[in-house]
Amino acid sequence: MAKEYETVIGLEVHVELATKTKIFCGCSTAFGGAPNTHTCPVCTGMPGSLPVLNKKVLEYAVAVGLATNCDITRYSKFDRKNYFYPDNPQNYQISQLYLPICRNGHVDIDTAGGKKQIRIHEIHMEEDAGKLIHDEWNDTSLVDYNRSGVPLIEIVSEPDMRSADEVIAYLEKLRMTIQYLGASDCKLNEGSMRADVNLSVREVGSQKLGTRTEMKNINSFKAIQHAIEGERQRQIEELEEGREVIQETRRWDDNKESSRPMRSKEDAQDYRYFPDPDLTPIVISDEFLAKIKSQEPEMQDAKIARYQKEFDLPEYDAQIITSVKKMADFFEDTVALGANPKKVSNWLMGETMRLQKEKGMDQDQIPFSPENLASLIALTEDGSINSSVAKEVFEQVFADDVDPKQYVEEHGLKSMNDEGALRGIVEEKIAANPKAVEDYRGGKKKAIGAIVGQVMKETKGKADPGTVNKLIKEILG
Numbered sequence: 490m491a492k493e494y495e496t497v498i499g500l501e502v503h504v505e506l507a508t509k510t511k512i513f514c515g516c517s518t519a520f521g522g523a524p525n526t527h528t529c530p531v532c533t534g535m536p537g538s539l540p541v542l543n544k545k546v547l548e549y550a551v552a553v554g555l556a557t558n559c560d561i562t563r564y565s566k567f568d569r570k571n572y573f574y575p576d577n578p579q580n581y582q583i584s585q586l587y588l589p590i591c592r593n594g595h596v597d598i599d600t601a602g603g604k605k606q607i608r609i610h611e612i613h614m615e616e617d618a619g620k621l622i623h624d625e626w627n628d629t630s631l632v633d634y635n636r637s638g639v640p641l642i643e644i645v646s647e648p649d650m651r652s653a654d655e656v657i658a659y660l661e662k663l664r665m666t667i668q669y670l671g672a673s674d675c676k677l678n679e680g681s682m683r684a685d686v687n688l689s690v691r692e693v694g695s696q697k698l699g700t701r702t703e704m705k706n707i708n709s710f711k712a713i714q715h716a717i718e719g720e721r722q723r724q725i726e727e728l729e730e731g732r733e734v735i736q737e738t739r740r741w742d743d744n745k746e747s748s749r750p751m752r753s754k755e756d757a758q759d760y761r762y763f764p765d766p767d768l769t770p771i772v773i774s775d776e777f778l779a780k781i782k783s784q785e786p787e788m789q790d791a792k793i794a795r796y797q798k799e800f801d802l803p804e805y806d807a808q809i810i811t812s813v814k815k816m817a818d819f820f821e822d823t824v825a826l827g828a829n830p831k832k833v834s835n836w837l838m839g840e841t842m843r844l845q846k847e848k849g850m851d852q853d854q855i856p857f858s859p860e861n862l863a864s865l866i867a868l869t870e871d872g873s874i875n876s877s878v879a880k881e882v883f884e885q886v887f888a889d890d891v892d893p894k895q896y897v898e899e900h901g902l903k904s905m906n907d908e909g910a911l912r913g914i915v916e917e918k919i920a921a922n923p924k925a926v927e928d929y930r931g932g933k934k935k936a937i938g939a940i941v942g943q944v945m946k947e948t949k950g951k952a953d954p955g956t957v958n959k960l961i962k963e964i965l966g
């Protein structure tokens with residue numbers, strides 16, 4: 490009988506914090522910029538330069554720790570992780586090994602089998618490295634230190650996940666939580682959130698963990714899913730053929746849909762960590778902790794409850810709208826302008842998400858203003874435009890953030906619901922469709938649909954279908 494295998498996955502997630510300046514110097518963290526312009530002696534590892542911790546980094550790290558149910562380490566330290574690499578000018582990275590700032594947390598995720606708790610082993614603060622650009626054309630490598638010293642937190646989970654779906658649910662939960670806190674924008678495609686996947690397989694029922702491999706910096710949910718499925722299959726084949734899984738770091742190539750070894754996986758002792766003598770230990774006071782706690786914004790669960798109570802929104806809508814902080818903010822801004830909450834929710838969950846998906850945009854990319862959505866909703870509510878015209882106008886709002894009122898006027902899209910003006914066209918179409926009239930009178934009430942359709946066509950979609958229906962029925966008695 491074929492053996493059954495279970496996948497065991499733990500994640501190391503790096504998140505770039507949204508501070509304006511770097512972790513140990515005053516250089517800008519802005520993305521992009523001409524190479525090596527956001528640099529100074531500290532973040533280029535010049536001898537004699539001294540790092541000073543950016544307090545905002547500590548505040549964000551503690552806020553994320555509290556929101557993920559961690560214990561906050563009241564006395565913590567930085568350590569040097571020693572290794573040579575050209576993007577690492579100090580020859581060590583300042584990180585935390587012995588006393589990370591947060592420990593023993595967890596988040597709850599929704600899975601097909603219900604709620605599941607994923608434990609967080611620790612969260613530590615560290616600095617990012619620079620960036621190497623390999624110019625194959627000129628056979629040279631260039632280095633840009635703008636990213637060197639950008640603050641990161643690394644969130645290390647326990648090996649509690651069993652499938653790609655659980656991994657994605659966990660990452661989505663982390664992303665949402667951190668976005669709500671404002672600690673990072675968590676964009677996988679820009680590298681402000683990056684996941685390393687530690688994966689092993691074992692026979693179902695076995696308690697012992699198999700040998701794991703690590704896949705580094707996978708930058709989309711889709712690639713993570715592929716990498717997990719591909720690596721699970723590869724490890725099972727190794728075991729089935731009587732070989733051993735080797736502990737190593739592998740690079741996932743999403744174009745080839747396969748991974749290849751990068752290097753044998755190193756252990757902590759390979760880095761000869763030691764406490765950084767240039768940085769003083771961090772002591773967290775009760776006041777500091779109380780301040781961070783008091784600053785926690787309204788999180789998703791509280792928002793869901795409030796939207797149902799305050800706006801009478803169905804729970805389903807509230808859940809979807811609040812799953813992305815920017816969308817929740819947008820929703821509240823539009824409602825504050827006087828728009829009907831359920832209508833705002835419908836436009837966001839319907840056409841907005843449809844167009845975002847169609848254009849490959851993230852859910853937090855809303856390319857139009859609350860004012861223009863509120864104005865579009867007002868036009869539908871006062872009968873100025875019908876629902877099919879509204880959809881057409883919305884596409885323009887989405888594309889260019891046009892003012893719907895002005896657009897409707899300029900393009901003559903105002904609804905024709907003036908009975909006097911419509912009556913003539915309706916009479917004409919009734920006369921032209923004797924068969925439909927006969928069917929209608931014979932009891933087939935749906936037969937007038939053909940006449941409504943022709944009136945709509947004649948008026949280029951501007952007639953109000955309700956008025957047209959009413960007129961036809963009136964004329965036909």
Ligand SMILES: [Zn+2]
Nearest residue numbers: 514516529532
């Ligand atoms: Zn600097």
